[in-house]
Amino acid sequence: MTLPKRLAQVLLTAAIAIAAATPSFAMPAGAMRVIGKASPPIGHYEFCKNYASECKPLRGDAGPAALTEDKWRTLLDVNYTVNTEITPMTDQELYGVEEYWTYPTTAGDCEDFVLLKRRMLMQKGFDASDLLITVVLQPSGEGHAVLTVRTDRGDYVLDNMRNKVLLWTDTEYTYLKRQDNVDPSRWVKLQDGRAIAVGSVSQ
Numbered sequence: 001m002t003l004p005k006r007l008a009q010v011l012l013t014a015a016i017a018i019a020a021a022t023p024s025f026a027m028p029a030g031a032m033r034v035i036g037k038a039s040p041p042i043g044h045y046e047f048c049k050n051y052a053s054e055c056k057p058l059r060g061d062a063g064p065a066a067l068t069e070d071k072w073r074t075l076l077d078v079n080y081t082v083n084t085e086i087t088p089m090t091d092q093e094l095y096g097v098e099e100y101w102t103y104p105t106t107a108g109d110c111e112d113f114v115l116l117k118r119r120m121l122m123q124k125g126f127d128a129s130d131l132l133i134t135v136v137l138q139p140s141g142e143g144h145a146v147l148t149v150r151t152d153r154g155d156y157v158l159d160n161m162r163n164k165v166l167l168w169t170d171t172e173y174t175y176l177k178r179q180d181n182v183d184p185s186r187w188v189k190l191q192d193g194r195a196i197a198v199g200s201v202s203q
Contacts (some may be wrong), residue, residue: 001178009036010140014062031064031150031153031154032148032168032175032178032190032191033130033190033191033193034188034189035188035189035190035191036188036189037187037188038177038188038189039187040186041099041101041111041186041187042099043100043101043111043172044101044111044133044179044187045100046099046101046161047101047115048099048184048185050102054184055184055185056184057182057183057184057185058129058181058184060129060182061119061129061181062127062129062130062132063129064152065127065130065149065150065151065152066151066152067151067152067156069152071125071126071149072165073156074121074125074126075121075158076147076163077166078120078121078158079117079123079159079163079165081120081164082113082116082120082158083113084163085106085111086104086106086107086116086160087106087107087108088106088108088109088110088160088200089107090109090111091109092108094107094108103115103116103119104116107199110145110146110160110161111133111145111159112144114133114147114160115133115146117147117158118131120135121149125136126149128150129150129183130150131147131183132147132148132149132150132177132179132181133145133147133148133159133178134146134157134172134175134177134178134179134190135177135178136173136174136175136176137173137175137176137177138172138173139172139173144161146158146159146160146171147159148168154167154168155167155168156168157171157173159171168170175190176189176190177189178190184194
């Protein structure tokens with residue numbers, strides 16, 4: 001159900017105010033550590049065949065984004081907007097298949113949330129080299145996808161399971177792999193320094 005435009009704006013403003021009230025610019029514990037190459041998730045491999053232009057190598061690494069007040073509010077805005085406008089549903093429910101990555105319009109799974117947030121942030125001026133689809137393990141052991149945003153204040157995570165934008169070190173996840181920052185079709189293994197991730201998510 002679509003909220004009236006005025007009510008939706010009031011809720012968005014309140015959510016941003018609450019999130020911005022937390023110490024958002026504390027010194028980070030550091031960026032995620034890349035430790036080698038990784039195979040892409042099958043869903044992303046198929047996505048790149050359907051959206052080849054979005055998986056071409058970039059001209060280079062722009063370096064971590066400078067996290068200004070405006071960019072911080074943009075992260076909060078995009079995360080909240082997508083989380084509230086898209087209904088969580090599995091690919092099996094939507095398409096009758098186990099894995100299908102695509103841009104959602106009304107519903108999607110975690111990867112679809114990530115793809116939409118990534119595209120929206122690029123449209124708002126973020127560089128593609130700073131917006132990296134990331135595969136993690138939840139404490140339950142279940143695979144999950146989030147969007148990592150590289151900034152000069154650390155790596156932040158946009159997650160469809162929460163409206164608050166957190167440093168990766170403040171989440172409960174184990175980080176396995178993410179997109180390479182200069183070639184969106186390639187993936188790299190991660191070691192976050194808190195625990196050794198010995199598994200991999202193939203989906």
